[in-house]
Amino acid sequence: MKKALLTLAAAAALAVHAPQLAQAQNSAVTNAILNQKSGLLDKARTEIDKAIANEKTSGKAKTWYTRGDIYAQMLASPIYGKQLQPGEGLQKASESFNKTIALDTKTGEYGKLAVPQLENLYGQAFNAGVEAYNAKDYDKALANYRLAAQLKPADTTAVLYSAYAQEAKQDYAGAKASYNQVLGMDAYKTKPAPVAVYTRLLQIARQEKNDADATKVVQQALAAYPNNKNFMLEELNMYLSTGRGKEAIDKIQKAIAADPSNASNLYAVLGSVYDQNKQPAQALDAYQKAVAADPNNFDAQYNLGVYNYNKAAEAYTKASKMDLKTYQTSGKKYEADGKRYFEASVPYFEKSLQIKPDDTATMQTLQKVYFRLGRTADSERLSAKLKK
Numbered sequence: 001m002k003k004a005l006l007t008l009a010a011a012a013a014l015a016v017h018a019p020q021l022a023q024a025q026n027s028a029v030t031n032a033i034l035n036q037k038s039g040l041l042d043k044a045r046t047e048i049d050k051a052i053a054n055e056k057t058s059g060k061a062k063t064w065y066t067r068g069d070i071y072a073q074m075l076a077s078p079i080y081g082k083q084l085q086p087g088e089g090l091q092k093a094s095e096s097f098n099k100t101i102a103l104d105t106k107t108g109e110y111g112k113l114a115v116p117q118l119e120n121l122y123g124q125a126f127n128a129g130v131e132a133y134n135a136k137d138y139d140k141a142l143a144n145y146r147l148a149a150q151l152k153p154a155d156t157t158a159v160l161y162s163a164y165a166q167e168a169k170q171d172y173a174g175a176k177a178s179y180n181q182v183l184g185m186d187a188y189k190t191k192p193a194p195v196a197v198y199t200r201l202l203q204i205a206r207q208e209k210n211d212a213d214a215t216k217v218v219q220q221a222l223a224a225y226p227n228n229k230n231f232m233l234e235e236l237n238m239y240l241s242t243g244r245g246k247e248a249i250d251k252i253q254k255a256i257a258a259d260p261s262n263a264s265n266l267y268a269v270l271g272s273v274y275d276q277n278k279q280p281a282q283a284l285d286a287y288q289k290a291v292a293a294d295p296n297n298f299d300a301q302y303n304l305g306v307y308n309y310n311k312a313a314e315a316y317t318k319a320s321k322m323d324l325k326t327y328q329t330s331g332k333k334y335e336a337d338g339k340r341y342f343e344a345s346v347p348y349f350e351k352s353l354q355i356k357p358d359d360t361a362t363m364q365t366l367q368k369v370y371f372r373l374g375r376t377a378d379s380e381r382l383s384a385k386l387k388k
Contacts, residue, residue: 029063041080044070061104068096094121122151138169156187172204192224227262232269245277264294298355305348312341342369
């Protein structure tokens with residue numbers, strides 16, 4: 001009987017203390033909330049950390065939401081924020097809100113409160129990354145961009161900015177992985193990724209002298225942007241560098257036949273290929289066709305100006321290198337030819353400047369032409385604009 005009585009006594013004692021234990025466990029969450037409301041965030045943090053460590057309260061959405069809210073407020077506080085380790089506030093707040101949603105779903109009482117909190121944290125993490133990047137603290141920037149990407153896994157911007165930070169710290173392998181991650185994201189399954197992604201991947205491949213990667217990137221870029229002149233030129237340069245110049249020219253001519261609506265751009269590219277292939281007459285013809293198809297094709301207008309400018313410079317150079325006797329018989333003719341070519345370049349450069357009013361190269365070249373032609377007022381006008 002004594003044994004039975006002892007057992008009953010022990011059970012009774014447990015029954016008395018059980019509600020007190022549960023109440024003590026829940027009181028940590030209550031105390032955390034009360035301290036938070038009073039602005040005592042350090043004490044609130046101590047209490048909520050107790051609740052998180054306790055198995056009776058660590059499985060409740062309310063506990064995790066409260067923890068996230070307290071850390072988010074500490075993060076925003078100029079006083080209590082100093083008590084947090086670098087990155088601790090964002091990390092623990094985001095962890096807490098994600099746990100809240102996992103326990104309560106996005107439509108639960110606390111889960112639906114956690115969703116906008118995570119949005120706000122994303123903005124804080126991303127802005128912290130930008131601030132660190134501008135301060136040239138690229139490791140810190142990268143850490144914040146990665147946290148932002150975790151907060152919004154479908155967001156492409158944070159991943160793209162991660163690549164920028166990796167490039168800035170010369171981690172080209174990491175940057176390449178991030179750019180390729182961008183290309184594989186759902187956002188770009190129905191539309192092309194930004195041109196800059198392909199451009200940067202191509203530049204990294206060039207830096208690494210990886211021709212296979214460069215070829216692959218150009219193929220991907222052209223699949224996304226089939227009419228992009230820069231990517232077309234890159235592909236054609238690959239043909240030229242491997243002795244396939246004829247193939248490159250045939251490719252463009254077939255493209256013009258297949259897509260007459262893009263003839264101006266294609267003729268401009270063809271002119272560039274002829275230029276690189278040291279075929280100036282064919283280049284001139286291609287640029288003229290580009291302008292005929294679209295008078296507002298900047299590249300073609302500018303290159304026609306350059307063609308005439310170079311012919312003028314060539315003529316004047318020949319005249320300047322003549323001895324006196326030769327100059328007296330032939331020099332004036334070359335100078336006249338030079339002036340004629342300079343005059344022929346003016347309409348093309350002026351049209352280029354009309355298309356791109358702030359293009360420095362065009363202004364500099366046109367200013368020189370004006371000067372050589374004695375158009376002093378026009379020359380001084382462009383000089384003044386260049387100095388601004």
